Amino acid sequence: MEFLTGTGLALAAGLNAYIPLLVLGLAGRFLDFVDLPSNWAWLENPWVLGILGVLLVIEIIADKIPVVDSINDWIQTIVRPVSGGIAFGSGAASGTAVVTDPAEFFTSGSWIPIAIGVLLALATHGAKMLARPVINAATVGTGAPVVSTAEDISSVTLSILALLLPILVLLAIVGLIAGLVVLFRRRRRKAALDEPVL
16 A cells, blocks of 8 residues: 555656645644654655745646746656655655665665656656647647646645545556546647648
């Protein structure tokens, strides 16, 4: 279950870097059944929660504006995978024990959950980053706020499911994959229709 929790949180971070971290921090601070590992307890700090909240507002606004959303995606290419690593590492608590010696971090395998989270978030972010310019071009920018809102809702839903019902993360993953397949098929079909006939 910890793997599913970490997976859901990392995928959510690929859509929006700050939502899963904020959900984790708030859950760790206010819900008795969520106990963050000691090396991730800083997520519960009121200052960290406040900073994450401000960054989330900036992200939500920037992601709704055509062209700005693509620039934001380039900036987030570093932020979202890092967030995914943190989210997966805190969700897969048993695999990220506290390591005091930096050299021990690599030999103990504590980096593996973080690397998995980075890769999951990077894959989700990459799909989002490739799809957004296509959507903006096809809708002349009017689709940006709609798609961005859907991504934010998906990120919140994945984060909450990962904490409360991790088994449902599997269904969410299937839904995300199905959505991407539909998007790319439509793109190919539109490109085929737009090709000039010789």
